[in-house]
Amino acid sequence: MDQSLEMILELLKLEQLEKNLFRGQxxxxxxxxxxxxxxxxxxxMSACYTVDDMFCHSFHSYFLxxxxxxxxxxxxxxxxxxxxxxxxxxxxxxxHGKQIFNMSASFQRKEEGxxxxxxxxxxxxPETLKSEHEMRAENADKIPEAFRESWLRRRPFEIRPxxxxxxxxxxxxEPRNIVWVKVDPGMPKDFATNQAMxxxxxxxxxxxTCMRPHALSYINPKLQSASLDHAMWFYHEFEANDWxxxxxxxxxxxxxxxxxxxxxxxxxxxxxxxxxxxxxIRVRD
Numbered sequence: 001m002d003q004s005l006e007m008i009l010e011l012l013k014l015e016q017l018e019k020n021l022f023r024g025q026x027x028x029x030x031x032x033x034x035x036x037x038x039x040x041x042x043x044x045m046s047a048c049y050t051v052d053d054m055f056c057h058s059f060h061s062y063f064l065x066x067x068x069x070x071x072x073x074x075x076x077x078x079x080x081x082x083x084x085x086x087x088x089x090x091x092x093x094x095x096h097g098k099q100i101f102n103m104s105a106s107f108q109r110k111e112e113g114x115x116x117x118x119x120x121x122x123x124x125x126p127e128t129l130k131s132e133h134e135m136r137a138e139n140a141d142k143i144p145e146a147f148r149e150s151w152l153r154r155r156p157f158e159i160r161p162x163x164x165x166x167x168x169x170x171x172x173x174e175p176r177n178i179v180w181v182k183v184d185p186g187m188p189k190d191f192a193t194n195q196a197m198x199x200x201x202x203x204x205x206x207x208x209t210c211m212r213p214h215a216l217s218y219i220n221p222k223l224q225s226a227s228l229d230h231a232m233w234f235y236h237e238f239e240a241n242d243w244x245x246x247x248x249x250x251x252x253x254x255x256x257x258x259x260x261x262x263x264x265x266x267x268x269x270x271x272x273x274x275x276x277x278x279x280x281i282r283v284r285d
Contacts (some may be wrong), residue, residue: 005156005184011038012045012196020077022046026069030149034067036227037203039093039101041196046075047089047105048192054087054107055191059199060231061103071095085109117235120265126180126243129160142168144219157183157201157240165212167219173212175250179205183240197240198273199232202262207279210250210258216281224282228257231276238264238272256282 007027014022024042026034044059067073078090086108093101136143136151143151162178165171181201187194207227208218216223238244248262262275 004154005186008041008156008197008200009186009188009193012041012193014042014046014049014075016049017074020050020079022049022075022077024073024075026067026071026073029069029153031069032066034069034073034100035203036063036230037200039063039067039073040103040199040203040230042073043075043091043093043101043103044105044196044199045192046077047091047103047107048196050077050079050089051087051107054109055237056105056195056234057108058231058233059103059105060229061101062229063101063227065095065098065100066226067093067100068095073100085111117271118263120245120269120271121178121247123162123178123180123245126160126182129162129180130164132159132161132164132179135161135164139168147219157181157197159205165217167217170212170215170217172215175209175213177205177209177212177248179246179248180243181246182243185241187239187241189239191237194238194240195234198238198244198264199230201240202232202246202264202273202275203227203230203277205246206248206260206262206275206277207258207281209248209260209262210253210279211281212250214253214281214283216283220283222284224280224284226280228278228280233274234272235274236270236272238266243267244272253281256280 014024017023074094076092080088089105091103160180245265250260252259257278258281260277264273265271
């Protein structure tokens with residue numbers, strides 16, 4: 001197993017302090033704030049620990065304050081309802097005595113039902129595309145020093161953009177971003193961990209979609225960006241070790257905020273999950 005994947009899986013194994021009370025750690029990395037995908041994954045896992053024989057079919061969450069990477073995060077789970085078909089949980093993440101994040105998650109017992117889905121758009125095979133890590137390594141000398149270590153850090157999953165944008169000299173483009181993603185070999189088979197990993201991954205490129213029409217890049221010193229909320233819906237079981245096509249689109253931006261939707265498809269075209277996120281894209285003069 002790759003060390004970076006092993007580290008993420010350890011982050012998703014929360015320490016139980018008391019009934020419905022859990023503690024999560026952050027990686028020993030130089031970050032100004034905790035990565036939002038980490039909090040999403042840990043909060044979802046804390047709720048999964050309190051549910052039997054059900055899977056999370058949706059969650060809705062809000063980022064309230066930046067997380068401190070030097071301090072453990074406490075996750076408090078409220079078991080709002082346990083029904084025969086559905087269960088509801090509310091999760092609050094706490095640091096320094098204050099809420100930094102909250103999530104409402106709904107769980108369902110597996111059942112059969114009528115199905116339909118949107119069609120997966122065409123995309124080149126992932127084997128024909130360069131990985132994001134390769135492209136960044138080729139341009140390491142152009143990356144500002146403040147971003148270089150984090151941008152070149154090995155991640156436990158591979159991203160292969162279909163239409164990569166020039167991060168150093170971006171030009172206005174349509175608000176659409178399609179990438180292939182796959183977690184390194186070694187993922188556990190249990191569905192809850194795969195869901196938590198997908199929640200982690202879903203936060204890596206979604207906000208970038210609404211920046212494309214405005215020729216904005218994360219290395220722009222005038223840009224202030226942050227995730228404001230994040231929601232996901234899960235339709236079918238999947239394994240994150242397989243290639244997934246992440247189709248991301250932004251219908252609008254206004255008021256310093258950008259709205260984004262993303263759909264995950266398996267390689268054979270099955271829609272397995274949808275993500276939605278509004279984020280701050282404030283440009284300061």
